[in-house]
Amino acid sequence: MGGNVVKPECVTVLGDKNVRSGGTVTLRCEANTEYVTATWEKDGSKLLYVEGKHKVKPLGKTFTLEISNADETDEGKYTLTLSNDKGSASCSAFIRVEMKKWREVRWQSQAEMLNNIKTFNICNEVEELHFLLYGPVGAGKSSTINTIKSIFEGRLFVNCQAAAGSTTSHTLSFESFRLEDEEGSFPFAFYDVMGAEAEAKAGVNTQDIISALKGHMKEGYKFNSNGPLSEKDGSFYNRNPSLGDQMHCLVNVIAADKISLMNNEFIKKWKTIRETATSMGIPQVVFMTRADCECKITKENLQNIYKSKKIRDKIIQCSNLLGVPVNLVFPVVNYHQETDVNTDINCLMLDAFKNIVFWANDYVKKCSNKQNSHQQPKIE
Structure with missing residues (x-):
């Protein structure tokens, strides 16, 4: 050399x-x-x-x-x-x-999927199906509602205030959002709550989520991190909730790029809520938001989402952390920088939405059958 x-x-x-x-x-x-x-x-x-x-x-x-x-x-x-x-x-x-596709999404069938949801006949025991969204501050609960309403209305909807990565929740009271278009309304209601925070006594109170699940909480209740809703809050506490008052599906919203940052305090809160939902038989799913921020090939083309090893690994990580089966974890992308509706975003969300509609309706039918069997007189 x-x-x-x-x-x-x-x-x-x-x-x-x-x-x-x-x-x-x-x-x-x-x-x-x-x-x-x-x-x-x-x-x-x-x-x-x-x-x-x-x-x-x-x-x-x-x-x-x-x-x-x-x-x-x-x-x-x-x-x-x-x-x-x-x-x-x-x-x-x-x-x-x-990777080879490990889940299927009907990317070219937005109109058909949307029509199937719009024409779906829910159990006549309730007037509408209720979905409660729960998760950390900034995970995308409000943005998820905005995205679903945008799909139904065919235009961007932004009236549900989103925290956009903030560490402070923009949702201060218990609110419901319903779906409608120019032809009318649909029997689905989404309930938004204050975000959960890492500290033990910060963010939404865990007992408040449980009260909402059971139907004790009335709309308009202002969340208080220092103390949960109680029977003393007469105007906002429902003492005798019916099946139509309670939640029919718990949708946990977690950001894909924040899963590894979730601390033990949040996991503890989540497990307490999950135990209550499980004891009631309420179906529980995870909407894993910001999937496009976590994976480059997904960001380049959303239709690659179920070909991505990184997304699959994140779903498995989320499943292991929260104890929710892998097939109940849905990666989604919310509207955040777009100025117009996007077919791929819509199809991915509709694929997740159709499942929670079916499962919530199954839960209502199951509860209704139990109630009816208890009311029947015993045959001697």
Whole structure:
């Protein structure tokens, strides 16, 4: 090498790559000198080469890593380090593997899905199905309501004040939002509550969520973090709630990019609420918002959402953390920067919405059948 040895530099750097499952992807970097030792790492550890899958091709000043028959285990951050006696240089790239679809969404069927929901006949034991949204401040509860109303009305709806990532809830009282369009209204009501906060005595009181689930809370009640609703609050406390007063589905709203930040205090609050909902038989689901913020291939094309390993991993993480089955966790995207309605956003939300409508209606029918069986006289 002699006097030709110079400190390594990356003349061209590795670039992020997307590859379909089963495909081949190549990372390439050009150095300023041939006299270097090249090492490859994946996610901070030395890359374990697999025969028939990895090919390393140093050719002059060009260093190449080829990965064939890509699968989900190949997704990650790859780093090339070039070194010699004069020093070292590194560059990195992220390989995203587009998996085979692991859920289906009818992306081209917005009108059909919406019509099926609009014409759905709910159990005649109640006038409307009630959905209670619960989750941390800024997770997207109010934005979820805005998005669903936007789908029904065919235009952006923004009257439900959203916290937009704030640490303070914009929802201060118990409010309901109903769905309608130019043809009329539909028997679905969404109830928005103050957001939960990390501190034990901050945000919405856990007992208030339980009161709302059971139908004790009347609309207009102003939330108080220092104390829950009680029978003393005569004008807002319903002493004898009917099936039509209570909630028929609990929708937990969690931001995909905030799951790992959820602390034990929130988990404790959530488990208390979940125990009550479970004892009542109320169906519980998770709407995992901000899915587009957590995954690049999803952000580039929302129809990739069920091909994304990162989204699938987030769903599994959410399921493990909250104790909700994977098939009850729905990644969704709310309207937040758009100025007009978007078909893909609508179809993804409608896919989740149709399920909670069915499950809430099943719950009402089950409760109604129990009530009717108890009223029947015993046969001697």
